[in-house]
Amino acid sequence: xxxxxxxxxxxxxxxxxxxxxxxxxxxxxxxxxxxxxxxxxxxxxxxxxxxxxxxxxxxxxxxxxxxxxxxxxxxxxxxxxxxxxxxxxxxxxxxxxxxxxxxxxxxxxxxxxxxxxxxxxx
Ligand SMILES: [Zn+2]
Numbered sequence: 001x002x003x004x005x006x007x008x009x010x011x012x013x014x015x016x017x018x019x020x021x022x023x024x025x026x027x028x029x030x031x032x033x034x035x036x037x038x039x040x041x042x043x044x045x046x047x048x049x050x051x052x053x054x055x056x057x058x059x060x061x062x063x064x065x066x067x068x069x070x071x072x073x074x075x076x077x078x079x080x081x082x083x084x085x086x087x088x089x090x091x092x093x094x095x096x097x098x099x100x101x102x103x104x105x106x107x108x109x110x111x112x113x114x115x116x117x118x119x120x121x122x
Contacts, residue, residue: 007110011103024102051101059092
């Protein structure tokens with residue numbers, strides 16, 4: 001039995017939450033069916049809208065002040081300040097979605113979180 005890695009370390013590196021070694025993604029954001037290293041089953045992986053919500057909050061907190069600084073402190077023309085801000089928002093969102101999704105999945109894995117079913121209330 002391999003000691004489980006920290007869900008934060010495994011998630012931020014997009015690695016398996018069970019062994020910390022195998023990659024969790026088969027594509028940009030598509031989970032593999034199982035870990036290539038330890039065989040952990042990822043088919044129940046479902047972080048839902050969670051990663052997008054956290055990425056929106058995080059990126060918004062960066063690009064909103066960025067736009068204000070570009071426009072009012074550096075006094076760039078509106079079109080240039082807006083263009084830079086839109087490009088940074090897109091790049092940041094695309095870069096942060098995989099690690100956020102893998103981290104939420106690793107936290108679900110560690111805490112054995114799953115969708116509540118009727119059987120849970122009987
Ligand atoms: Zn693994």
